[in-house]
Amino acid sequence: xxxxxxxxxxxxxxxxxxxxxxxxxxxxxxxxxxxxxxxxxxxxxxxxxxxxxxxxxxxxxxxxxxxxxxxxxxxxxxxxxxxxxxxxxxxxxxxxxxxxxxxxxxxxxxxxxxxxxxxxxxxxxxxxxxxxxxxxxxxxxxxxxxxxxxxxxxxxxxxxxxxxxxxxxxxxxxxxxxxxxxxxxxxxxxxxxxxxxxxxxxxxxxxxxxxxxxxxxxxxxxxxxxxxxxxxxxxxxxxxxxxxxxxxxxxxxxxxxxxxxxxxxxxxxxxxxx
Amino acid sequence: xxxxxxxxxxxxxxxxxxxxxxxxxxxxxxxxxxxxxxxxxxxxxxxxxxxxxxxxxxxxxxxxxxxxxxxxxxxxxxxxxxxxxxxxxxxxxxxxxxxxxxxxxxxxxxxxxxxxxxxxxxxxxxxxxxxxxxxxxxxxxxxxxxxxxxxxxxxxxxxxxxxxxxxxxxxxxxxxxxxxxxxxxxxxxxxxxxxxxxxxxxxxxxxxxxxxxxxxxxxxxxxxxxxxxxxxxxxxxxxxxxxxxxxxxxxxxxxxxxxxxxxxxxxxxxxxxxx
Numbered sequence: 083x084x085x086x087x088x089x090x091x092x093x094x095x096x097x098x099x100x101x102x103x104x105x106x107x108x109x110x111x112x113x114x115x116x117x118x119x120x121x122x123x124x125x126x127x128x129x130x131x132x133x134x135x136x137x138x139x140x141x142x143x144x145x146x147x148x149x150x151x152x153x154x155x156x157x158x159x160x161x162x163x164x165x166x167x168x169x170x171x172x173x174x175x176x177x178x179x180x181x182x183x184x185x186x187x188x189x190x191x192x193x194x195x196x197x198x199x200x201x202x203x204x205x206x207x208x209x210x211x212x213x214x215x216x217x218x219x220x221x222x223x224x225x226x227x228x229x230x231x232x233x234x235x236x237x238x239x240x241x242x243x244x245x246x247x248x249x250x251x252x253x254x255x256x257x258x259x260x261x262x263x264x265x266x267x268x269x270x271x272x273x274x275x276x277x278x279x280x281x282x283x284x285x286x287x288x289x290x291x292x293x294x295x296x297x298x299x300x301x302x303x304x305x306x307x308x309x310x311x312x313x314x315x316x317x318x319x320x321x322x323x324x325x326x327x328x329x330x331x332x333x334x335x336x337x338x339x340x341x342x343x344x345x346x347x348x349x350x351x352x353x354x355x356x
Numbered sequence: 357x358x359x360x361x362x363x364x365x366x367x368x369x370x371x372x373x374x375x376x377x378x379x380x381x382x383x384x385x386x387x388x389x390x391x392x393x394x395x396x397x398x399x400x401x402x403x404x405x406x407x408x409x410x411x412x413x414x415x416x417x418x419x420x421x422x423x424x425x426x427x428x429x430x431x432x433x434x435x436x437x438x439x440x441x442x443x444x445x446x447x448x449x450x451x452x453x454x455x456x457x458x459x460x461x462x463x464x465x466x467x468x469x470x471x472x473x474x475x476x477x478x479x480x481x482x483x484x485x486x487x488x489x490x491x492x493x494x495x496x497x498x499x500x501x502x503x504x505x506x507x508x509x510x511x512x513x514x515x516x517x518x519x520x521x522x523x524x525x526x527x528x529x530x531x532x533x534x535x536x537x538x539x540x541x542x543x544x545x546x547x548x549x550x551x552x553x554x555x556x557x558x559x560x561x562x563x564x565x566x567x568x569x570x571x572x573x574x575x576x577x578x579x580x581x582x583x584x585x586x587x588x589x590x591x592x593x594x595x596x597x598x599x600x601x602x603x604x605x606x607x608x609x610x611x612x613x614x615x616x617x618x619x620x621x622x623x624x625x626x627x628x629x630x631x
């Protein structure tokens with residue numbers, strides 16, 4: 083009975099693991115295979131280790147538009163991160179320290195804004211960016227990402243500031259610090275872990291963004307990696323090894339951050355480990 | 357001081373970046389023109405079809421994600437070797453950008469070189485390859501699978517955390533009293549998970565309603581309009597057919613629908629926000 087239970091668990095875990103990992107495995111393995119293997123039926127599940135190489139990726143990096151796409155992605159993600167951190171820190175601090183009904187009302191507004199689907203933002207933002215002459219440039223995507231990420235980031239920052247006792251700041255105020263000084267010298271250093279979390283959230287969101295970049299950027303050479311990867315599909319006539327190579331490149335930064343930080347943002351996962 | 361200064365700035369910024377713009381668009385256009393959009397909308401069979409498609413997509417993908425998430429959380433809570441590594445591996449789909457995940461699933465479902473066909477063929481379940489994404493019924497199944505694959509780790513993480521908060525004494529007491537595994541799951545585990553299930557389920561439903569990436573990349577709403585959800589339709593109406601007014605009108609309807617859902621869950625969420 084006990085043995086049967088354990089065997090059942092083992093089978094279930096194997097099933098689960100293959101569901102989770104197989105698509106990722108297939109992406110990596112396809113990206114590392116030459117075209118002569120990936121374009122042939124039937125597909126080979128297990129790779130011939132000798133035929134694996136980085137050649138697809140290096141060729142793409144040399145003569146494709148990939149580097150430009152990656153640069154756009156990076157630029158947009160970094161600018162979004164800075165903007166989101168700036169806005170959400172100030173707003174989160176203000177929300178955390180303010181009292182009364184107005185603060186509650188504003189909190190509700192954030193919460194509602196957080197739940198607004200990004201599709202709904204796209205149309206009005208398009209019109210506004212058109213009016214402001216921002217269409218086609220990275221700033222349009224950055225602003226859209228900011229609009230989408232700021233509410234949740236503010237919510238996160240509010241939580242972090244809530245955990246910092248106001249007494250410390252009051253002491254700074256008594257010693258002659260202004261409000262901004264108290265924020266800069268006392269609250270901000272204490273909230274650094276929160277700021278790091280918000281920065282990561284913003285970076286990942288902006289890096290993964292498809293909709294805004296697809297809508298506000300002209301496409302072709304001037305777009306981001308995530309959008310570029312999908313364009314590539316039609317351009318290369320289903321050369322899957324090249325498509326998967328771009329996909330792999332687009333996954334790597336976020337995947338690396340995820341693995342690096344897994345202990346922090348999925349802390350529950352390893353708790354109770356024995 | 358800071359509150360007084362930063363607040364209005366922030367309020368303006370936040371409001372201007374969000375809800376207000378929806379109404380700005382409507383204000384920019386003559387009112388008669390706006391109502392024309394809505395009249396067209398109500399009489400448009402495609403609109404109702406896309407609502408139905410949205411419902412199928414949302415229920416299918418979120419339902420599947422909850423099932424897989426719950427099963428994986430229950431499974432991963434047990435003790436077995438390398439548990440930490442297995443847990444990490446199971447939530448790894450989370451780390452793949454949604455767009456990229458969709459591309460990989462497209463490849464798997466491909467009619468010429470796709471692995472699904474290979475597996476089904478070698479198992480003898482089908483006799484000739486199926487181009488999954490070009491078939492009305494299969495295309496929907498595929499986008500649901502791809503979306504569920506990407507979104508179940510969220511449930512795994514949330515539910516695992518909730519599971520670990522259940523005191524083990526409860527289960528032991530029930531076991532002593534002779535409760536079967538199923539009864540213990542039904543009377544102890546499930547009630548303890550209810551709050552987490554409701555909140556994360558609600559967030560996922562909203563995410564699925566607004567999902568454009570998966571569908572736009574995999575099928576573009578097709579074949580025909582088989583996978584054209586409301587979000588995809590708003591996008592293609594505005595940016596493929598350039599009818600921004602009509603797109604915005606549908607956006608407002610979608611907003612109202614989301615708002616209804618929000619009101620349903622807002623109280624609970626507000627409590628966790630201010631609690």
